[in-house]
Amino acid sequence: MRLLVCVKRVPLTGGKMVLTADEQALETRHLGFTISPHEECGVEEAVRIAEQHGGEVTVLTLGPPEAEEQVRETLAMGAHRGILLESGPDEWDPQGTSAAILDAIRADEAANGAFDLIVFGNESADSGNFQVGVRVAYALGRPVVTGLKGLSVEDGRARCEQEVAGGRDVYLVALPAVVSVLEGINLPRYPSVPAKLRARQKPIERSAPERPAPRLAKLRLVAPAGHGKQAQILGEGPEAAPAVVEVMRELGVT
Amino acid sequence: MAGVLLLAEHEAGALDELSLQALTLARELAGGETVNALLVGDGGREAAGLLGAYGVASAHVAEDERLAAYAPAAWARCLLDLIERLGPDAVLAAGTNRGNEVLAHVAARLDLPFAANVTELRGGSAGGEAVAAGGIELVRVRWGGSLLEEARLEGAPALLSVAPHALAAASANGAGAPTVEPFSPELEEPDLLVQVAEHVDTVTAGISLAEAKVVVSGGRGVGSADGFAILEELAEQLEAAVGCSRVVTSAGWRPHTDQVGQTGTKVAPDLYIACGISGATQHVAGCKGAKKILAINSDAEAPILASADYAVIGDLTEIVPAITAELRKARSSQ
Secondary structure, eight states: OEEEEEEOEEEOOTTOOOBOTTSSSBOOTTOOEEEOHHHHHHHHHHHHHHHHHOOEEEEEEEEOGGGHHHHHHHHHTTOOEEEEEEOOSSOOOHHHHHHHHHHHHHHHHHHHOOOSEEEEESSOTTTOOSOHHHHHHHHHTOOEEEEESEEEEETTEEEEEEEETTEEEEEEEESSEEEEEOTTSSOOOOOOHHHHHHHHHSOEEEEOOOOOOOSEEEEEEEOOTTOOOOOEEEEESGGGHHHHHHHHHHHTOO | OOSEEEEOOEETTEEOHHHHHHHHHHHHHHTTSOEEEEEESTTHHHHHHGGGGGTOSEEEEEOOGGGSSOOHHHHHHHHHHHHHHHOOSEEEEESSHHHHHHHHHHHHHHTOOEEEEEEEEESSOOHHHHHHTTOEEEEEEEGGGTEEEEEEEOOSSEEEEEOTTSSOOOOOTTOOOOEEEEEOOOOOGGGGSSOOOEEEEOOOOSOOTTTOSEEEEEOGGGOSSGGGHHHHHHHHHHTOEEEEOHHHHHTTSSOGGGBBSTTSBOOOOSEEEEESOOOOHHHHHHHTTSSEEEEEESOTTOGGGGTOSEEEESOHHHHHHHHHHHHHHHHHTO
8 A cells, every 4th residue: 555644843832832023933942843743643543554454654744854853753653755845934825735745746646656545634733724635635536534533444445433422423435535633543653763763764855846825824923812820829738738629619619 | 695604513403502603703704794504414494593693694504315414525515506606705614623624625626725713803804895805814723722823814705714612602683584595505426425424322431521510630740640540539529520631641641532632622611620730832722711720730830820720839649639638528527
């Protein structure tokens, strides 16, 4: 099987969101970066499918040149090769992102054959647009199922499970198909040191697509109101227990 | 006819509260023009009748037996039929799984931009004028609500979903019953390739995290899977659900279904007790819907204190059992 997973590099935000002076981005000078959580689970899911059925996992990202770090992480998790679309400093809107991914998929499929399964995260941790996977699926003319908490592949079909109120909805779709997954579909592995060393040798292809003018255009970022409460300290240590129970009584929850 | 069109979700005729919230923004965007609604699935006509109180003039009910089970592309087809017929300036849905999914399908088919999880409109112009002027200025959710973005959305019709709980559902004064207009959407084979084939019920034990009145939640500071025993005991006293942070599920101490956060469950209890949770934005995005937050943390400088209403500073392995004991004592003396 040929599997493709699309991932995004996002900052590890920690306890507080600090914006740059121009309000266009998060201040990331003191932050690390990671793979957006749903997509990390997408990589794990694809690697497991390849381990079970045989096949090759390609990981694609649209991001700054430093996103190589996240592609290497996925290669250490068991992906076989990477494609890095270098994006430059400005943010891409969902349509521009989808178009760049689509071009890369078409080029790769022309050279290496069609992907049986293309995996996205349901939404990225930072911009949360909920649409790139669906757009790519339509452009390729393939079925798409989103928000999966369960996925298995057999006999040329994917069994896709969504968590809904009271249970799970199940979809059966023929491959090739596009899916998007949610964190919790699996518990991603921590790569071993030898796996990390092997990942350094795996190939990453690079190109630099041109960013189209955004049609959903970010004007500026804003911190939501209501932040920066000052907690009332009820006490220190176990001696505070009576004060806590008093508060619970006032709230009517005891 | 212009105006706006809203996908109104319902469960067997009972309208979804989040769709009614979305109607508040839809009415603002309509700026006095017609508000149309689409209803799909069994019970659509019953639900349609209730929409007049929220300012809907025409409720279009898609009727086709093939729509009995959810199929995102088929729902999108229903919207596309109405877009063609009504020519709305904007098409909206609630920012639910289905609302966002169906609008993404519509956006992909029409190659139009789509703004997900909008919290408010900016610029004061109603839909028609703004669309004609080249874009609607709006505010939308980023980082699960930890950050907001002011953006300009192009496209005619404008496609947007409304973030859950950003606005209150408000009835519209002087509104009468809507006209109910059943129609048969032009469904094609590919619209039904992805459709719910089966529903599997899951038996949930105990109190559901999303609906619990009290949640006792643990983070890295709990130390281990076994460390949750004292949280379970406190939860039992309070008839509370037990939750946890992402660090805990990543470490495998608790299942992902217990995770509160941007990528887990969003909770809205009367009291949220955060034990040994530092307060990463990813976590706060999931618990900021709580009426009150009590933080139990050894670090008086932890970020969680900036989101909490109350705090106890110290070792949670001493504090949590002390609270449990105090509750037991209070009960036995009653």
